[in-house]
Amino acid sequence: MSLDIRAILQGFATSAGLSLDGASIRRSSSRFCLGVEHGDYNGTELFGVGTDRFIWMAFKPNDVGRLRLYSGNFEQDGLIDMALDAIPEPGTAPDSWSRFPLGVAWILKKKGYNLRRGLDAVLYGNIPGGGMSRSASLTLNLLISLAEVNGIEFPSQMGIVDLALAVENEYIGSPCGNLDQIMILFAREGMGTHYNPVNRSIRHVPLGEGAPDFQIMSLDTGTIRPGLEKSTYKIRHTECGEMVDLCRGPFGIQSLGDVRSEELFRAILSRFGTTHPHLCKRLDYIYHAQLRFERMLLAWSEGDIKTVGEIFRADGLGLRDDYQISGKELETMCDIVRTIPGVLGERMLGGGDRGASGALVLSESEAAVRSAVDTAYPRGHPEYAGNYAVHSCRMVDGIKTLPGWE
Numbered sequence: 001m002s003l004d005i006r007a008i009l010q011g012f013a014t015s016a017g018l019s020l021d022g023a024s025i026r027r028s029s030s031r032f033c034l035g036v037e038h039g040d041y042n043g044t045e046l047f048g049v050g051t052d053r054f055i056w057m058a059f060k061p062n063d064v065g066r067l068r069l070y071s072g073n074f075e076q077d078g079l080i081d082m083a084l085d086a087i088p089e090p091g092t093a094p095d096s097w098s099r100f101p102l103g104v105a106w107i108l109k110k111k112g113y114n115l116r117r118g119l120d121a122v123l124y125g126n127i128p129g130g131g132m133s134r135s136a137s138l139t140l141n142l143l144i145s146l147a148e149v150n151g152i153e154f155p156s157q158m159g160i161v162d163l164a165l166a167v168e169n170e171y172i173g174s175p176c177g178n179l180d181q182i183m184i185l186f187a188r189e190g191m192g193t194h195y196n197p198v199n200r201s202i203r204h205v206p207l208g209e210g211a212p213d214f215q216i217m218s219l220d221t222g223t224i225r226p227g228l229e230k231s232t233y234k235i236r237h238t239e240c241g242e243m244v245d246l247c248r249g250p251f252g253i254q255s256l257g258d259v260r261s262e263e264l265f266r267a268i269l270s271r272f273g274t275t276h277p278h279l280c281k282r283l284d285y286i287y288h289a290q291l292r293f294e295r296m297l298l299a300w301s302e303g304d305i306k307t308v309g310e311i312f313r314a315d316g317l318g319l320r321d322d323y324q325i326s327g328k329e330l331e332t333m334c335d336i337v338r339t340i341p342g343v344l345g346e347r348m349l350g351g352g353d354r355g356a357s358g359a360l361v362l363s364e365s366e367a368a369v370r371s372a373v374d375t376a377y378p379r380g381h382p383e384y385a386g387n388y389a390v391h392s393c394r395m396v397d398g399i400k401t402l403p404g405w406e
């Protein structure tokens with residue numbers, strides 16, 4: 001997709017009455033998780049890539065001590081204009097996208113950073129909602145840019161992840177984990193990002209040579225997902241915590257990700273299988289997804305996308321049947337594309353309930369996927385006929401600065 005992003009941002013700046021003279025542009029990507037989905041708050045390793053649906057932000061400092069921001073995606077909200085010394089406390093901010101810049105300023109101040117300069121910014125994004133981490137992309141973009149105009153240098157990249165996560169957890173009220181922030185901040189073109197929570201390390205894994213030409217496709221169901229705090233996500237988060245509480249004493253685990261041997265897994269099932277069957281199902285998904293994760297990483301590094309796809313599909317069945325975090329529209333998308341030769345794997349993406357599913361597809365089958373979805377999805381869900389969308393994505397760098405205005 002080729003967008004004249006400078007012209008688009010300039011157009012919104014004119015509507016907002018903001019000048020972009022001397023402004024820079026920062027682009028932040030979306031992300032596609034290849035595993036372990038829902039592993040971040042369960043202490044598992046993570047793997048994913050940055051994808052080419054973005055938020056672009058033209059920005060520059062101002063010396064009036066204010067956040068003045070305009071989003072081309074929320075024009076009805078008009079210009080957000082707030083003094084840096086009057087940032088509302090959590091829970092008292094207006095219910096609009098402005099909670100993100102306010103949350104970023106709030107967390108920086110809370111951590112003792114001195115915000116001497118304000119920020120003038122114009123934003124526009126094309127990341128579909130639900131499944132591709134729009135909120136993490138926005139938060140990171142704002143955080144890095146507000147820090148930059150104030151000359152703030154963070155001690156480490158992982159420190160940026162933690163701050164962005166704190167904005168979501170403490171200010172927005174979302175119970176999310178750190179998967180999205182990690183997969184966007186560290187994303188590199190043509191590579192996967194492998195995170196190990198044990199030592200908080202990042203390793204970039206190039207896609208192995210000889211991989212067939214394939215597409216990462218996002219199948220946006222057109223549904224609107226309420227925040228994670230209002231969805232099944234929060235319930236699963238709590239359930240996983242309950243299961244850890246049950247197992248901590250007798251089995252010595254600190255997270256479900258600590259269950260790595262068949263012996264331990266079986267012992268937990270025989271102890272709690274009848275008393276807490278639903279909690280055992282959550283563990284069942286996490287345990288088997290972790291086992292598959294090792295094979296998936298190896299397959300990726302060997303360019304064996306067929307196996308990566310098979311594991312992606314197996315994860316999807318676990319998320320649907322054991323973790324029970326999918327939703328009917330998400331599964332309709334999966335059921336449609338699963339029938340197509342050249343679709344290597346498909347499953348729901350991200351937080352669950354609603355939003356987008358994803359598929360790994362041989363490039364020669366991309367047109368067939370689009371045509372099948374166009375035929376079948378509106379028949380299954382006529383209420384979303386005007387809203388669903390199919391995106392084919394490339395792997396890209398997560399955070400990038402583009403030429404701005406002189």
Ligand code: GLA
Nearest residue numbers: 037038176177178179350351
């Ligand atoms: C959402 C959350 C992430 C992660 C995923 C599921 O995207 O924001 O922290 O838990 O769901 O893998």
